[in-house]
Structures are given as C-alpha cells and as structure tokens.
Amino acid sequence: MGNQDFSHQVIEVVKLIPAGRATSYGAIAKYLGTGLSSRMVGWVLKQKASQIAQIPAHRVVNRAGMLTGKHAFPSPTFMQECLESEGLSIENDGIQNWSEVFWDPAIELA
C-alpha cells in the first residue's frame, strides 16, 4: 500500500510547477528519490490526472520536452492548448525553448 505514498508525493510536486514552466517525469522521480522510477511518475499521472483535473498534469512532459502524454487528456490537443495559454510555444508536440522552460524541482524547489 505504499503506492498511495508516492502517488501523493508526485501530485504534490506537480501542483508546485509554476504556470509557464514545465518539468519531466525523470526530474520528479529524481527529486522524490525513493526508488521511484520515471515510469511510475507517468503511471501515476495517467491514473490520477485523468480522474482529478485539479492538478496541472499538462506541465509534465518527457526529458526532451515532448508532449508524450497528450493522449491521456480529454482531447489530443488539450495538453498543448493549456501550455500555449500559459505562454509556451509548442511545435510538432515539442516545447520550444525547452532548456529555459524546464523547471527542475531538485533545483528550483531545493
């Protein structure tokens, strides 16, 4: 039953991502540390985010800034629409200027 622990942790971190920024699955996993793999982060979001619209799951992408999780949203364009409405530029499912948009919890949240 430890799954509830890390899923809660993941959600808490995602909530802290500022608008106009984004982070990666691996960055969250690394920040939380606890034997949590990047696959688990994606898995948690797939399970929880689709049910709970309270968290900005659209601000979590893969390490390359690609919107690999867009299919889990109500519509395939929903994730991109959200990010663009927050001031980000997206082209071909990739966040432009990714290196500056990237928000690393291990650093920013220290």
Place this chain on the structure above:
DNA sequence: TGGGTGACCATAG
C-alpha cells in the same frame, strides 16, 4: 506464477 505493457531514461554499438 509469470509475462506483457507503459505519459521514461541512460547507455552502448
């Protein structure tokens, strides 16, 4: 019990 799968990532060839 065991194998396949996934919103991933790092490394090797």
Place this chain on the structure above:
DNA sequence: ACTATGGCCACCC
C-alpha cells in the same frame, strides 16, 4: 545521428 537494450516497478491479465 539512430536504433537496441536493460532497468525501473506497479498493474493487468
């Protein structure tokens, strides 16, 4: 630069 592979760990047959 691109593909392959292994590791990661919970979930679902």
